[in-house]
Amino acid sequence: MQLYNKLSADERAALIDQAGEDRLTISFYQYHQIKNVEIFRNHLFIQWNDLDVLGRIYVAHEGINAQLSVPAKKFTDFKNHLDGISFLNNVRLNIAIEQDNKSFLKLKVKIREKIVADGLNDDTFDVTNIGVHLRANEFNEIINKEDTILIDMRNHYESEIGHFINAQTPDVDTFRDSLPIITENIKGHEEDKNIVMYCTGGIRCEKASAYFKHKGFKNVYQLEGGIIEYTRQVNAENIENKFIGKNFVFDHRKSERISDDVISQCHQCGEPSDTHENCANQACHLLFIQCEKCKAKMDNCCSDECKEIYQLPLEVQKEMRKGKIESNKIFKKGRSEVLKFKK
Numbered sequence: 001m002q003l004y005n006k007l008s009a010d011e012r013a014a015l016i017d018q019a020g021e022d023r024l025t026i027s028f029y030q031y032h033q034i035k036n037v038e039i040f041r042n043h044l045f046i047q048w049n050d051l052d053v054l055g056r057i058y059v060a061h062e063g064i065n066a067q068l069s070v071p072a073k074k075f076t077d078f079k080n081h082l083d084g085i086s087f088l089n090n091v092r093l094n095i096a097i098e099q100d101n102k103s104f105l106k107l108k109v110k111i112r113e114k115i116v117a118d119g120l121n122d123d124t125f126d127v128t129n130i131g132v133h134l135r136a137n138e139f140n141e142i143i144n145k146e147d148t149i150l151i152d153m154r155n156h157y158e159s160e161i162g163h164f165i166n167a168q169t170p171d172v173d174t175f176r177d178s179l180p181i182i183t184e185n186i187k188g189h190e191e192d193k194n195i196v197m198y199c200t201g202g203i204r205c206e207k208a209s210a211y212f213k214h215k216g217f218k219n220v221y222q223l224e225g226g227i228i229e230y231t232r233q234v235n236a237e238n239i240e241n242k243f244i245g246k247n248f249v250f251d252h253r254k255s256e257r258i259s260d261d262v263i264s265q266c267h268q269c270g271e272p273s274d275t276h277e278n279c280a281n282q283a284c285h286l287l288f289i290q291c292e293k294c295k296a297k298m299d300n301c302c303s304d305e306c307k308e309i310y311q312l313p314l315e316v317q318k319e320m321r322k323g324k325i326e327s328n329k330i331f332k333k334g335r336s337e338v339l340k341f342k343k
Contacts, residue, residue: 003045009105012054016101022072025096025103025251027228029115029203031063031127032087037111045109047081054104056250058112062122064088065115065203067250069104094201094228096249096256097235103251118207119176124214131197131209131220136233139196139223140242148194149186153178153204154248157287157333160343161255161264161274162245164198171343173333175204182208183215190216198223198230200247231258246274266291267339268298281306283321287333288342303338 007015016023034040041059048068055068070078082088096103134142143150143164150167152159155178159169168185172178186195195217197205205222212220223230227247234241245263246255254276266273266289273291280300288302301307309317334342 003042005106005108007106012105013102016105019071021101022099023069023101023103024072024075025067025069025099025253027067027094027096027201028088028091029063029065029201029206030088030091031115031206034059034061034063037061041109041111045107048078048109049107051078051081053078054107056104057109058115059109060112060115062127063115067104068107069101069251092225092229094225095232096253097228097231097247097258098253098256100251100253103253105252116203116207117174117176118179118204118211120179120207120211125210126214127207127210129210129213130206131195131213131222133224134196134221135224136230136237136239139198139221139230140240142194142196142221143242145194147192148196149189151182151186151195151197153182153197153199153208155333156343157276158200158248160334161276161289162243162247162258162261163263164243167198173335179208179211183212186212186217191218194219194221196221196223199226200249201226201228227258228256231256248276264289264343265341266294267334267342268294268302270341279303279306281310282317283309286336288336288339289334302336305338 037059044057051070051074053068053070055066057064057066057068082091142148150164152163152167152169155173156171163169170178170181172181195212197208199205202225209220209222227243233239241259243258244261245259246257248255262272262274264274265271268290271291273289275290276287277290277295277300279286279302284302284306286302299307299310301310309320
């Protein structure tokens with residue numbers, strides 16, 4: 001029985017082109033105590049593989065975090081399968097604002113210690129005592145109040161290209177880094193301020209809001225469904241949009257445009273740009289912002305050194321990568337010293 005992906009990204013992309021059918025990019029999460037994670041993981045893979053679902057799904061004893069792509073004509077079958085799982089019945093599905101049939105090219109269902117790496121000991125506080133969920137109109141109303149502190153719970157490379165007006169945007173690389181920094185920044189406002197937070201789809205705020213309430217903050221709120229659901233409600237209900245720029249997403253698209261504002265700059269030349277690229281040198285793969293001119297000039301690479309390597313024959317590049325670990329460089333998204341105009 002097949003329990004893992006067998007096709008390469010290129011092979012899958014070719015099949016998608018041949019099919020010529022629209023796909024939907026969807027994300028959802030749910031906290032729930034799952035006893036046998038491996039059985040649950042295998043069940044999802046078997047069912048979703050049959051439905052031609054692609055994506056990156058994390059399952060843990062605490063629940064599921066899924067970002068995936070499903071053929072539009074099989075969406076009903078996919079939804080029926082979710083509804084057949086007790087704790088996923090009627091789970092909120094965040095449907096992407098901008099669709100791309102190749103947002104995901106493999107089905108990966110992975111077992112993790114946590115569905116979001118937060119660095120917290122969940123046994124020390126009540127993770128179900130979460131903040132108040134806000135719809136788009138409620139969110140707009142509360143962030144206009146003087147006694148509100150608005151916090152972006154995402155990482156620096158996400159907020160750099162787009163964020164809500166007047167939001168605090170911590171300069172952090174990971175979610176776990178942000179929690180102690182934000183706690184220190186809002187210290188002293190446990191009772192006199194509204195602590196309002198947001199993230200991409202809501203999952204980080206779900207845990208963060210419980211953590212901040214544990215730390216003594218009384219008035220804690222979170223944007224329901226994150227930026228994705230906010231944008232859907234703004235468009236559907238003709239609500240004023242308070243988000244400027246792009247929303248970073250974790251698939252091949254890398255972002256969705258929410259407003260026409262370009263608030264960031266090319267990391268190589270400093271010109272206005274909000275397009276994230278991965279360095280074409282696979283030994284580097286650094287995520288950074290690159291304008292079209294620099295992309296052409298640098299062959300989609302982050303440095304002259306990477307450009308020289310990328311221009312070598314593919315087999316030579318593979319030999320050069322053998323035995324080398326570049327994960328730390330890849331992890332430091334947009335932080336490389338070769339980038340002259342990084343944030």
